[in-house]
Each structure stands twice: as C-alpha cells, then as structure tokens.
Amino acid sequence: MSARYRVESRALGAAGVRTARVESLLEAAQTLLPGVFLVLVTWLGARFAADGRISVGQLVAFYAYAAFLVAPLRQLTEAIDKMTRGHVSARRVVAMLRERGDLPDPPQPARLPVGELADTASGVRITPGLLTAIAATAPGDAARIADRLGRYAEGATLDGVPLSAAALSEVRARILVADNEAQLFTGRLRSDLDPDGRGALPQALAAACATDIVAALPDGAETVMPDRGRSFSGGQQQRLRLARALIADPDVLILVEPTNAVDAYTEARIAGRLKAARAGRTTVICTSSPLLLSHADLVCFVEHGRAVAVGSHTGMLRDQPGYARLVLREEKP
Known part of the structure; x- marks a missing residue:
C-alpha cells in the first residue's frame, strides 16, 4: 500500500x-x-x-x-x-x-420484490412501511449498516433476495441513502432540490423545516446558488439535503444523522414532521438523538456491530441499560 x-x-x-x-x-x-x-x-x-x-x-x-x-x-x-x-x-x-464500479451488475439481474430489508452482517431488519431508527454505540457501525442496506457494500437482502442479484440501477431507484457527505450543487436551487420537477418542493421544505431558508433568498427557489451552496450554514445545508431526499420519495429512504447540525428546537420540529411526510413508506434513520428516536415506530439497538435489541424507544430506555446510556449520554459506571 x-x-x-x-x-x-x-x-x-x-x-x-x-x-x-x-x-x-x-x-x-x-x-x-x-x-x-x-x-x-x-x-x-x-x-x-x-x-x-x-x-x-x-x-x-x-x-x-x-x-x-x-x-x-x-x-x-x-x-x-x-x-x-x-x-x-x-x-x-x-x-x-x-470506469467500472466495484459493484457490477450480475449477468442476469433479478427483479427486486417488495418486503423486508435486512442486513445479514448485523442482523438489522427493516419492517416495510414503518419508520425504523438504528441507534448504534459506534456511529461507524450505523454508517456501515446504511451502506450495506443501500448496496454501497455487499451484504443486504430484500425479502430474501440479495441486493447484489439485482441491477444496481433498480437498487438506486428503490433505495436512497442520504448522508452528510452529500453536497448541494452550484446553480438554481429548485433544479438542485427537485431535478425531476416532481412539484413537491413546498411540502418537502415544510417537512425539513427549510421553508424559511428559501424564503430569505433574493429569488426564493429560483435563486442561483454559487459555490455549491457554501453560503448556507451547516444546519441549513442539512435541512436542504433532507428536503431533496424527501422530494425523491423512494420506496426506502435511509437517513444517516439527518439532524446532527441543527438546534434542538428545529430538530424536534423535523422529528414530528418527518414521520408524517413518510407515512406508509419505509424509512430508516441512523441516529442517537432522543428527539428522533421517540418518533420511531421501531428502534434497533446496535452494539459492537450487531443488533442486540428491537423495540419502542420508551421500552428500550426501560429495559436496555446500554441503550439508555447511549441516548441519555451517560457515562458507563
């Protein structure tokens, strides 16, 4: 090397x-x-x-x-x-x-069914139609699970069918992983957030608590943003990226720490609106924020790279000391 x-x-x-x-x-x-x-x-x-x-x-x-x-x-x-x-x-x-990618398509791609998304390496299982939160003691474990669930690495299945057996284009169309490495693009903001013209920009901005950001721009969503949107603060960029992910409206949306750069008040508003915006759609949030975890239908607690417990946020706080320490930021005794 x-x-x-x-x-x-x-x-x-x-x-x-x-x-x-x-x-x-x-x-x-x-x-x-x-x-x-x-x-x-x-x-x-x-x-x-x-x-x-x-x-x-x-x-x-x-x-x-x-x-x-x-x-x-x-x-x-x-x-x-x-x-x-x-x-x-x-x-x-x-x-x-x-260049050829590290994840080439199989010779005869299979069609992906609709069903449970699972990561065989960690044991994490995502129930269709619910908002599932993944709380990991090591943030890197959650990021690696998200990579496998989105087929940026091998190891996940959808209703028992390996994602590697399907065409990568179909996986990308069905499963979207949105993390903080994503960037805004130089150009008209509307074209960046809604490139396909789906027309859901106002609703997505409201769900991501980003309406005020766009309203403050000289020409609103038609404003041409220079330098890949670096004039926005970290929290503003994060909210705009979340709005872009919501507009895409994939079958499975995987969000990696979507609110770690915003204040607690805004995070609480996003947590309440996000679940309503994705009602009936499969959504995964990798986070240790109690504000987001409290709105999840299911919480999967990951320790040392393995899922050790699944349940409600309140039940996990009561029954899982490790989960309580992680969420409440307590030190180990």
Whole structure:
C-alpha cells in the first residue's frame, strides 16, 4: 500500500509540474503577445513617421488602433487557456465515465420484490412501511449498516433476495441513502432540490423545516446558488439535503444523522414532521438523538456491530441499560 502511494504521489507531482508549466506559458502569453504586438506596431509607425511616409497625427491614430487591438489578442490567449482547461476536464470526465464500479451488475439481474430489508452482517431488519431508527454505540457501525442496506457494500437482502442479484440501477431507484457527505450543487436551487420537477418542493421544505431558508433568498427557489451552496450554514445545508431526499420519495429512504447540525428546537420540529411526510413508506434513520428516536415506530439497538435489541424507544430506555446510556449520554459506571 505504501509503495503504491509513493508511486501515485510521484506521478501526481510530475503531472502537477507539467500542468504548471503549461499554465505559466499561457499566463505569460496573455501579457507578452499583446505587448510585443503593441511595441512592434509602434516601432514601425515611428519609422514611417521619421521617414516622412506618415504624419505625426497618423502615427498617433495608428498607435490608438494598435492599442485597441491588444484586447482581442488578450481574449484570444484567454480563449486558448480555457479551451486547454476544458479539454483536460473533458478527458477526466470521459475517463471517469469509462470506469467500472466495484459493484457490477450480475449477468442476469433479478427483479427486486417488495418486503423486508435486512442486513445479514448485523442482523438489522427493516419492517416495510414503518419508520425504523438504528441507534448504534459506534456511529461507524450505523454508517456501515446504511451502506450495506443501500448496496454501497455487499451484504443486504430484500425479502430474501440479495441486493447484489439485482441491477444496481433498480437498487438506486428503490433505495436512497442520504448522508452528510452529500453536497448541494452550484446553480438554481429548485433544479438542485427537485431535478425531476416532481412539484413537491413546498411540502418537502415544510417537512425539513427549510421553508424559511428559501424564503430569505433574493429569488426564493429560483435563486442561483454559487459555490455549491457554501453560503448556507451547516444546519441549513442539512435541512436542504433532507428536503431533496424527501422530494425523491423512494420506496426506502435511509437517513444517516439527518439532524446532527441543527438546534434542538428545529430538530424536534423535523422529528414530528418527518414521520408524517413518510407515512406508509419505509424509512430508516441512523441516529442517537432522543428527539428522533421517540418518533420511531421501531428502534434497533446496535452494539459492537450487531443488533442486540428491537423495540419502542420508551421500552428500550426501560429495559436496555446500554441503550439508555447511549441516548441519555451517560457515562458507563
């Protein structure tokens, strides 16, 4: 692993030097070529004026024309620079699209049934149509379970059929995993949140308590957001991502810590609205927040990577000391 890292690091360094060399040449050309052109034209004009072939007034006019042509020359070199960058970027995109994923489709994909989603590694089972919360003593365990349930890693089944037996496109259409690694995109906010034009934006924003965020924008949902929405705070981005996931309305929605960046008051409002927004749909929330756990139909307590208890939030607080310590943030005795 370390040898491969050294090789790749050296290759990246060499590529960076080559790129910097080309960029420096283009930057120099943007200044040098217009300057050389202006000096050459002025020198020729001065020669003609000294020989009496043109008048001083014509020399001044000639210089003005030459100075005017400097801008198009600079634009030409800038265009070459942008074309070079675009060509390199296009090659990267094409190379990425040609890559094969780590989870290829089987030769003869099976159709996924409707039923119980299960993670064989942890023993977590998701009942269809309910809001199930996964509370894990180690947050990484919950994230890994979410990856398997969404087939970002192998090991989950749907009504006994392995997700790996189905086409990846069908799994993605049926099961959506929304975590905090997801990003907002640069561009019109409506196109980012509702790319398919489903028309459920107001309801999703209300469920995610994000209506006020959009209302404060200059053009509302039509506002063009620069720089991938980084002008929003962490909690605002989280609420907008939640709204986007609700608009997608998948058969199974898996949310990983969807409210850990918002204040307790907003989190309580989201917890109450989320269950109503996903009524009758299978929803999984990986969280240790008591506000979200109290609204779940079922809570699955995961310890050391395995499901050790399933029940209601209040029942688990009463019967499972480990769960109570996790939710109430108590220290082990």
